[in-house]
Amino acid sequence: MDTKMNFDMYVPTHTLFGAGMLNHLHSQKMPGKKALLVISNGKSTKINGYLKRTEEQLQKAGVEFTIFDQIEANPLKSTVMAGGNAARTNGCDFIVALGGGSVMDASKAIAVMATNDGDYWDYIPSGSGKGKIITNVPLPIIAITTTAGTGSETDPGCVITNETTHEKTGFVHPALFPVLAIVDPELMLSVPPKFSAYQGFDALFHSIEAYVSNGANLMSDMYALTAIENVSLNLPKTIKNGNDIEARTKVAFGNTLSGSVMCVGRCNSEHSLEHAMSAYHQELPHGAGLIMISKAYFTHLIKQHVCDDRFIKMAKVMGMKNATEPMDFIAALTKLQEDCGVADLKMSDYGITPDEFKKFAINAKDTMGFLFSCDRIPLSNEDCINIYAASYK
Structure with a gap:
């Protein structure tokens, strides 16, 4: 069974949600x-x-x-x-x-x-x-x-x-x-398209990671899938029209759910790998770094068949209703990045060079090794280096 039937949830924050x-x-x-x-x-x-x-x-x-x-x-x-x-x-x-x-x-x-x-x-x-x-x-x-x-x-x-x-x-x-x-989504109307995309993908990856982590449970699954759906289907609309308050609200809803996901579930090592990049390159936006490594990272997991059905399910809620293969998730993710104008982000534009990959891998495990324990399969330093290398432009 890949979904835990028990969970520990504590989210005491009083939340006022909505325009105005x-x-x-x-x-x-x-x-x-x-x-x-x-x-x-x-x-x-x-x-x-x-x-x-x-x-x-x-x-x-x-x-x-x-x-x-x-x-x-x-x-x-x-x-x-x-x-x-x-x-x-x-x-x-x-x-x-x-x-x-x-x-x-x-x-x-x-x-x-x-x-x-x-x-x-x-x-x-x-x-x-x-x-x-x-x-x-x-x-x-x-x-x-x-x-x-x-x-x-x-x-x-x-x-x-x-x-x-x-x-x-x-x-x-x-x-x-x-x-x-x-x-309050009204406060988000002024966010430029590029940063709306970076931020939206950060929220998305919180829930994607939680859905494929070894901490997935009944409650985190509910939050994660709803968040993935709301962000995936509405983020491109906010990029196209930043004043679309309905789309902004639904992305904000997905983001808030992704916060709760981290209280009842857990992210995994994708976040550790990105934090190592921006730890050395201060100007790299966190969401942009996640986008850069995401396809190679999740392709690695798919090739290991860690949870095929979960990748198919995510592809479906992201809009690919006829998804039948785990790699359909990568196709859905690629299309979303293209629709949001962030498919061609380059590490090299932020001064990252391939000779840093080993340093990043070591840093990720030394500094945020606890997220590696949330992976369904262990990632070696070589695996991490290969993910960076496959992502490099």
């Missing part, structure tokens, strides 16, 4: 009196008015706030430490994360360092981390997502890069579930 939901922030119970309002180091939340709207909502709720606007894509440990210090210095007792996955992930790590001493990597349980136990409860978090990509608004994990050691890895703690998540 940001307008209801002020009427929600606030977890504190002064917020560290965390945004990216870019301009989108300011230019598009999302920051101003959030500020107005907090003011209506009687909440003071101070802005921390230093979060980069693939957030760095040094930025997390600066954010933790900013929360302490300004007397903040909770965090509002306004942005995409990087902002939400960084906010969770900042929440840890706002209340705990030492270095963030002291608490990382893998790689060069010291695995120390958090002694003080992290600050509570309100997550307002402006993208549909990571599902971080409803899960207890975050991924941060240690720029000194080139380790990009996750940290999970029950206290990092946001107390409130606002998923």
Whole structure:
């Protein structure tokens, strides 16, 4: 039996989902009196008015706030430490994360360092981390997502890069579930097509990985298949017309479900392989890296016949109703990438060279080896190198 009949599910985040939901922030119970309002180091939340709207909502709720606007894509440990210090210095007792996955992930790590001493990597349980136990409860978090990509608004994990050691890895703690998540597709209308695609595929791969992992169960299957269907059938529509609010809503729904998938199921080593790439190449968007290696990665699994029926099922919910072979999934995935304009992404465009593949494989296993334990078959270093090589352009 390839589906576990038992599962352990805990997703305590209060979620407000739907167009216009940001307008209801002020009427929600606030977890504190002064917020560290965390945004990216870019301009989108300011230019598009999302920051101003959030500020107005907090003011209506009687909440003071101070802005921390230093979060980069693939957030760095040094930025997390600066954010933790900013929360302490300004007397903040909770965090509002306004942005995409990087902002939400960084906010969770900042929440840890706002209340705990030492270095963030002291608490990382893998790689060069010291695995120390958090002694003080992290600050509570309100997550307002402006993208549909990571599902971080409803899960207890975050991924941060240690720029000194080139380790990009996750940290999970029950206290990092946001107390409130606002998923408002209106905030996603301004995301450019390229980044909509990167983010959408990240959400998609969370659920695809969970569906073919060894942790698949009745509940994770339900979430994963629904997420795969909603993202696959609607992401191309958002690329074609960014103002299609119905398509944006359905992709956002798939993304939120993919966050829940990670609470009741698990991703697998595809994510580890990508994190190794962007750990060394900071400018590589996570979703783009996943797209680059996805066909070779899943083709490897299919050739090993790890779960033929599951690949056929995914091909069907992705729109290939007459799928009969596992490789039909690769055909469906290829078509989706073509429809979204991301089929020709190149590692070389981000400075990646083939002589790095061995380094990536070792880094992936040393830093995020725990995801390899979620694979249905073991992947050797040689397997990983071959996947990188087959993906290289």
